[in-house]
Amino acid sequence: MANNYDALKLENQLCFPLYACAKEVVRRYKPFLDKLDLTYTQYITMMVMWEHKSINVKELGEQLLLDSGTLTPLLKKLEAKGYITRERSKTDERNLIVSVTDKGEALKDEALSVPTQMGQCVRLSSEEAKTLYTLLYKLLGECRL
Numbered sequence: 001m002a003n004n005y006d007a008l009k010l011e012n013q014l015c016f017p018l019y020a021c022a023k024e025v026v027r028r029y030k031p032f033l034d035k036l037d038l039t040y041t042q043y044i045t046m047m048v049m050w051e052h053k054s055i056n057v058k059e060l061g062e063q064l065l066l067d068s069g070t071l072t073p074l075l076k077k078l079e080a081k082g083y084i085t086r087e088r089s090k091t092d093e094r095n096l097i098v099s100v101t102d103k104g105e106a107l108k109d110e111a112l113s114v115p116t117q118m119g120q121c122v123r124l125s126s127e128e129a130k131t132l133y134t135l136l137y138k139l140l141g142e143c144r145l
């Protein structure tokens with residue numbers, strides 16, 4: 001007969017391996033991102049910026065799943081490094097528009113090697129990686145495939 005407290009064992013929690021893996025993956029990114037002078041959160045922000053060139057802060061936060069309390073200091077640091085600019089929308093002063101600068105765009109070339117380097121750190125086949133990706137987005141409530 002199973003103990004009623006088995007549900008409280010760490011080994012029986014889905015959240016723990018998700019947390020531990022997320023932490024480990026971010027740790028493995030660190031040496032590659034240190035060369036770019038970016039934190040992981042700054043890196044994923046720049047990925048959105050490279051894709052969109054210009055985006056309002058609300059949309060950026062939605063894409064990154066970050067709240068404004070986290071996003072505002074992050075954007076200030078990226079702006080201080082010269083990678084982005086922040087300006088009020090000319091059509092609606094309530095909207096803050098973030099745009100990638102030429103210096104930020106140039107960083108994209110340096111960042112090109114990061115996914116390949118990370119691929120060598122994560123020992124999953126392409127099929128396993130695709131399955132994991134699908135399952136994680138299913139957990140997040142949206143599948144992007």
